[in-house]
Amino acid sequence: MTIDEIIDFVAALDGVLTLTPTAADPWPEISWGDSFFYYSPDGVVPTKTQPFATIVTKDYPDEPSSRLDRPNAFRVNIAAGKEAFINWTGHEPKQTATTEIDYSVTDTLIPHPTYGIAGWLAVVNPGTRTDAPTQELLQTAYDRARSRYERRAESDDR
Incomplete structure (x- = not known):
């Protein structure tokens, strides 16, 4: 999957706001x-919630390298949740940034280098092995985010 294919897939889901900052925007340069x-x-960027998924095109400071400095390299990060995390990794979410994991491996679902502890999964350059699972996990993350939003809206109505 390309970045554009992933953006198109997620943006087609009802109620999704896609934010892709540029130099003309007020967002930090790193983004x-x-x-x-x-x-x-x-359509308003939420102030009290994290995104349910991201695509990053560069390594972020204080994270193990995914070697995103390679040509056309990017990483999809997905707030998959504990159940999906266990399904894909075989263990509970925990501090995962270790030297035992190659965070630069491509087309392989891995714990997120920083947010694995919170049930996030990642994949560098999804390809034939991970296209379908990536879409399924993005759908799961979307469903979880939508459910959280609806629960908050219900509690605000009370």
Whole structure:
């Protein structure tokens, strides 16, 4: 999957706000060129929630390297949740940034280098092995984000 294919897939889900900052935007420079996906049916960037998925095109400071400095390299990060994390990794979410994991491996679902502890999964350059699982996990993350939003809206109505 390409970055554009992933963005198109996620953006087609109802109520998704896709944020892809550029130099012309007020967002931090480190975020320029990356994409952030929120469940936000009103189209406003939420202030009290994290995105349910991201696409990053560069390694972030203080994270183990995914070697995103390679040509056309990017990483999809997905807030898959504990159940999906266990299904894909075989263990509970935990501090995962270790030397035992090659965070630069491509077309392989791995724990997120920083947010694995929170049930996030990642894949560098999804390809034939991970295209379908990546879409399924993005759908799962979207469903979870939408459900959280709806629960908050219900509690605000009370």
